[in-house]
Amino acid sequence: MxxxxxxxxxxxxxxxxxxxxxxxxxxxMDNLVPGIDADCGGECSCATCHVMVNSDWLAEVGAxxxxxxxxxxxxPEREQSSRLSCQMTVSDELxxxxxxxxxxxx
Amino acid sequence: MSExxxxxxxxxxxxxxxxxxxDIAQRSLWIEDKKMAFFERLRDEAxxxxxxxxxxxxxxxxxxxxxxxxxxxxxQDFSSEPAITIVEPEEDFPLPMFIAMDPPVHDDQxxxxxxxxxPANLKLMEETIRARTQKVLDDLxxxxxxxxxxxxSIELTTQMLATLFDFPFEDRRxxxxxxxxxxxxxxxxxxxxxxxxxxxxxxxxxxxxxxWNERAERGESNDLVSMLAHGEATKDMSPxxxxxxxxxxxxxxxxxxxxxxxxxVWALNQNPGEYAKLRxxxxxxxxxxxxxxxxxxxxxxxxxIANKDYELGGQTIKAGDKVIMWYLSGNxxxxxxxxxxxxxxxxxxxxxxxxxxxxxxxxxxxRLAEMQLRVLWEEVQKRFHMVEVIGEPExxxxxxxxxxxxxxxxxxxx
Numbered sequence: 001m002x003x004x005x006x007x008x009x010x011x012x013x014x015x016x017x018x019x020x021x022x023x024x025x026x027x028x029m030d031n032l033v034p035g036i037d038a039d040c041g042g043e044c045s046c047a048t049c050h051v052m053v054n055s056d057w058l059a060e061v062g063a064x065x066x067x068x069x070x071x072x073x074x075x076p077e078r079e080q081s082s083r084l085s086c087q088m089t090v091s092d093e094l095x096x097x098x099x100x101x102x103x104x105x106x
Numbered sequence: 107m108s109e110x111x112x113x114x115x116x117x118x119x120x121x122x123x124x125x126x127x128x129d130i131a132q133r134s135l136w137i138e139d140k141k142m143a144f145f146e147r148l149r150d151e152a153x154x155x156x157x158x159x160x161x162x163x164x165x166x167x168x169x170x171x172x173x174x175x176x177x178x179x180x181x182q183d184f185s186s187e188p189a190i191t192i193v194e195p196e197e198d199f200p201l202p203m204f205i206a207m208d209p210p211v212h213d214d215q216x217x218x219x220x221x222x223x224x225p226a227n228l229k230l231m232e233e234t235i236r237a238r239t240q241k242v243l244d245d246l247x248x249x250x251x252x253x254x255x256x257x258x259s260i261e262l263t264t265q266m267l268a269t270l271f272d273f274p275f276e277d278r279r280x281x282x283x284x285x286x287x288x289x290x291x292x293x294x295x296x297x298x299x300x301x302x303x304x305x306x307x308x309x310x311x312x313x314x315x316x317x318w319n320e321r322a323e324r325g326e327s328n329d330l331v332s333m334l335a336h337g338e339a340t341k342d343m344s345p346x347x348x349x350x351x352x353x354x355x356x357x358x359x360x361x362x363x364x365x366x367x368x369x370x371v372w373a374l375n376q377n378p379g380e381y382a383k384l385r386x387x388x389x390x391x392x393x394x395x396x397x398x399x400x401x402x403x404x405x406x407x408x409x410x411i412a413n414k415d416y417e418l419g420g421q422t423i424k425a426g427d428k429v430i431m432w433y434l435s436g437n438x439x440x441x442x443x444x445x446x447x448x449x450x451x452x453x454x455x456x457x458x459x460x461x462x463x464x465x466x467x468x469x470x471x472x473r474l475a476e477m478q479l480r481v482l483w484e485e486v487q488k489r490f491h492m493v494e495v496i497g498e499p500e501x502x503x504x505x506x507x508x509x510x511x512x513x514x515x516x517x518x519x520x
Contacts, residue, residue, distance in 0.1 A: 104225030
């Protein structure tokens with residue numbers, strides 16, 4: 001199982017076992033990682049599963065899709081590395097992925 | 107506008123009417139609070155339902171949670187222009203506002219102001235919000251009857267709005283009035299005529315134009331008027347567009363939180379077991395706030411216009427048709443929410459509700475609203491054993507603003 005590490009704003013790390021094919025958001029929810037709300041349940045419609053991808057992983061993870069980009073744009077605290085974790089699918093290639101969580105979800 | 111409706115919905119049991127005769131938007135259902143049973147029938151039998159004739163013209167009703175998500179998330183096929191409520195805008199009095207615009211103009215204008223309610227900014231505001239809430243609560247009479255809507259819900263939301271606009275504090279009740287006028291009409295009894303309504307809204311514009319001029323001359327500050335006056339996407343707005351956006355921000359920050367502040371008290375009074383849970387565990391308050399917002403659904407609907415023919419729930423919505431997403435119904439959809447008619451303050455996944463909408467128009471002030479409600483309940487619980495509702499609250503006669511004009515209560519100390 002690929003491992004994903006979520007780092008809270010205060011530095012607390014959570015490394016979880018994720019299932020191939022599920023979303024990174026779902027992996028966080030299933031493992032009770034705090035700091036992700038996912039109000040819309042994974043429909044790319046609320047932007048409350050915002051994460052910042054660790055710079056080493058940016059190329060592998062890739063850029064946001066169009067719908068995701070328009071939702072991310074609603075967040076004034078968006079960064080270059082911002083993604084919505086419901087739009088990132090867990091794969092073996094992402095084993096070891098590290099993402100930072102924002103201080104607040106908007 | 108069509109002829110007056112011939113069937114008074116409120117006089118019927120929903121199952122005694124033909125589906126095609128159901129007009130869920132009809133005011134009688136909202137004034138007499140009979141709409142929920144009609145929504146249940148629509149969800150079960152006609153989740154994407156066409157009403158061919160109504161006071162508001164023909165319209166589709168979308169009543170299930172997942173269908174509403176589908177429409178709300180798809181701005182390409184469902185336009186928010188030219189208005190977001192079921193009522194057609196007055197042709198001679200258009201009120202452009204960014205909630206009623208599609209991308210990209212919507213995005214540019216929204217980005218100008220959304221920083222004011224971004225979480226980092228909210229953190230700085232919490233202390234002020236708490237101090238004001240404490241003051242309002244400490245000034246309330248204990249053991250004697252008063253109107254919670256006026257003394258608490260309106261007072262707190264109006265103070266907040268005055269702060270966001272940096273609006274003269276002593277005049278803040280003008281904001282309350284303009285909010286009511288903007289969403290009211292002759293039928294609601296809030297204004298005497300459409301002319302009177304427009305006249306009051308022009309007063310609003312005039313007042314805010316003075317503020318605009320004053321702020322435009324100064325350097326940019328982080329109040330909403332200054333942000334609009336200096337923002338690249340908004341500084342050249344027409345007066346009518348300025349008024350439209352003001353109304354959006356006033357109504358958005360006022361009616362909604364106000365009615366959740368009242369609705370929470372009402373819900374807890376109807377569910378004494380939940381009130382007991384709250385007393386035993388104030389830590390549940392953040393979750394309870396989401397449940398209150400779901401249960402109340404302070405804005406009952408949003409409207410869209412289909413940009414193309416669209417298949418939904420086995421029906422074909424035609425390009426140009428008016429589509430009403432009934433958030434109030436979706437938030438009671440048993441297909442998506444367990445025991446949706448129950449008010450459960452420690453409900454799992456309480457954040458998954460439709461009240462803030464989804465997609466690019468999702469409520470900009472959602473985190474502020476949640477904070478205001480959380481702080482209110484934290485402070486109420488420190489002071490009172492119970493906020494007891496006396497009788498039944500008076501409802502706003504509207505199918506859009508889902509709330510209360512008056513609710514008498516008595517406070518019982520610990």
